[in-house]
Amino acid sequence: MMMRPPLVEVRGMTKRFGALTALDDVSLRLAPGAFHAILGENGAGKSTLVKCMMGYHRADAGRLLVDGQEHQVAGPRGAHHLGFGMVYQHFTLVPSMTVAENLILGRDDLPAVVAWAAERERMEAFLRRMPFRVDLDRAAGALAAGEKQKIEILKQLFLGRRVLILDEPTSVLTPDEADQILGVLRTMAREGQVTVVLITHKFREVEAFAHEVTVLRAGRRIGGGHVKDLTRGDLVAMMIPPMLAVEALTVLDDKALTAVRELSLAVGAGEILGVAGVSGNGQRELVETLAGQRSPEAGLIRVAGERYRPTRRQMRRRRVFVLPEEPLSNACVRTMTIAENLAFRNFDEPPIAVTGGFLSRRALHDRGRELIDRFKIRAAGPDASLDTLSGGNVQRTVLARELSQSPKVLVAQNPCAGLDVAATAEIRGRIMAARNAGAAVLFLSEDLDELMELADRIVVMFEGRLVYETARAAADPHVIGHSMASHL
Structure with missing residues (x-):
């Protein structure tokens, strides 16, 4: 009879590997009989975690407890003694040896002379209790990939391992083989x-087979829980960092009063996060901070998981673009030409920039003409x-400059305020197109109907804080409106 697996x-x-922290203060609990998935992208720390458990790596900090007793695992033999076994992404079977020989080869106490009659009897008794049927006399090299993976698992069970760690075990299997083995x-x-x-x-493997899941990202445990309580969206959000993340941001206004108070938010790629709020609740200061026009007192901004400072160089490298409120006074120079305003982002790059630090007027003109035509800016040229343009065409000019380079992050504050129906439809359509192309859009508006139409999620900003959040599908305009007027 098989022994009960331990609590781990x-x-x-x-x-740490030199300056790189591959695993950072990660905790995990494996109840006896659990099927626990560790989910994460490449480099998340998944393999490092289990290799520390197996003794292949010596952890710099942390504890491993088995049935409540702490153990120091000096190497794989120590892990085997605790009942741990690992099945690797690539097969470890010796192709020229039989299945029986491969099963016994993994013993830590392999004798110089094997008593094959007794071992065969033990193997056959073991296989009678197993759901897999295998030919002990067949050469491992003659087996199909699915059969080899079954042998790898059977080997660990035959050797008394009751905690099976499977490192990407289905990467070489067909979907049917993977489903059979995991099932x-x-x-x-x-x-x-x-x-x-x-x-x-x-x-899919997590959702179909695991009872619990732990999500790692950049060496840290981001979250997890019972799989039945988590949606695919929850797992994606934990596994992949938001394209834009604001963490505990505090910003002062022009009178040195706190305008933004420890504000945190996250916007995923291909998502519009709508920020509702009455003017004067910190929206302008938040946008100016994201645009690099105002320095925060505290907090962090991250783009694609990496710390971000909104300098011109970083904004260009990270492809962060901003459509501020009142663009004529905040995003343009009215006495300069349309072409010059359109080139603010890239005037120092070829083909506009030429040798010797000069600008090519022809390239500047041609680029301006291209964007005027593409974004339907009504201008003499x-x-x-x-300052010869209407308000809607000034906004189109800013939109052309900010959207022409495929933004990863777009911040827009009241971009349609005061515009006619045609200009509003054009600008909203462009913002939706950016979102559909994968941009993370932070959309601040005092027009609740606009947010209900465009946003995927809506938050309410009141006195510099986010005081309410809802998905658009569940949004109640009355609740949002009340939150905009006073914090519930």
Whole structure:
């Protein structure tokens, strides 16, 4: 009869390789009979975590407890003694040896002379309890990929391992083979025969087979829980960093009073986060901070998971673009030409910039003409002064400059305020197109109907804080309106 798998706890595991922290204070609990998935992108720290558990790496900090007893695992043999076994992404079978020989080869106490009659009897008794049927006399090299993976799993169970760690085990299998093997292991886990740890980056495997999931990102545990309580969107949000993240941001206004108070928000790629609020609740200061026009007192801004400072160089490199309120006074120079205003982002790059630090007037003119035509700016030409344009066409000019380089992050504050129906429809359509192309859009507006039409999620900003959040599908205009007027 198979022994019950142990309770396994990892507490505060940390592993560094030189200056790189591959694993940062990660904790994990594996109840007996759990099927626990560890989900994350490449480089998230998944393999580092289990290799620390298996003794391949020595952790710099943290504890490993098995049935409440702390253990120092000096190497794989120590992990085997605790009942841990690992199945790797690539096969470890010896192709020229039989299945029986491969099963016994993994023993830590392999004798010089094998008593094959006794071992065969033990193997056959073991296989009678297993859901897989295999030919012990067949050469491992003659087996198909799915059969080899079954042998790898059987080898660990035959050797008494009751905590099976599977490192991307389905990468070489067909979907049917993967489903069969993971399905059998799920049944064994439910029956309390084994605990399974599945390292994967495949959402479908987590949703179909795991009971619990832990999500790692950049070496840290981001979240997790019971799979039945989490949606695909929840897992994606934990696994992939938001394109724009604001963390505990505090900003002062022109009178040195706090305008933004420890504000945190996140916007995913291909999402519009609408910020509702009555004017004067910190929206302008937030946008100016994101645009690099105002310095924060505290907090962080991240783009694609990396710390971001809104300098001109970083904005260009990270492709962060801004449509501010009142563009004539905040995003343009009215006495300069349309072409010059359109080139504010890239005047120092070829083909406009030429050798010797000079500008090519022809390239400047041609680029201006291209954007005027593309964004339907009604103007006498690229050399016309910006102050000859209507309000809607000034906004189109700013839109052309900010959207022409495929933004990753777009911040827009009241971009349609005061415009006619045609200009409003044009600008909203351009913003939706940017979102559909994968941009993260932070959309601040005092027009609740506009937010209800465009946003995927809506938050309310009141006195510098976010005081309410809802998905658009569940949004109640009355609740949002009340939150805009006073914090509930």
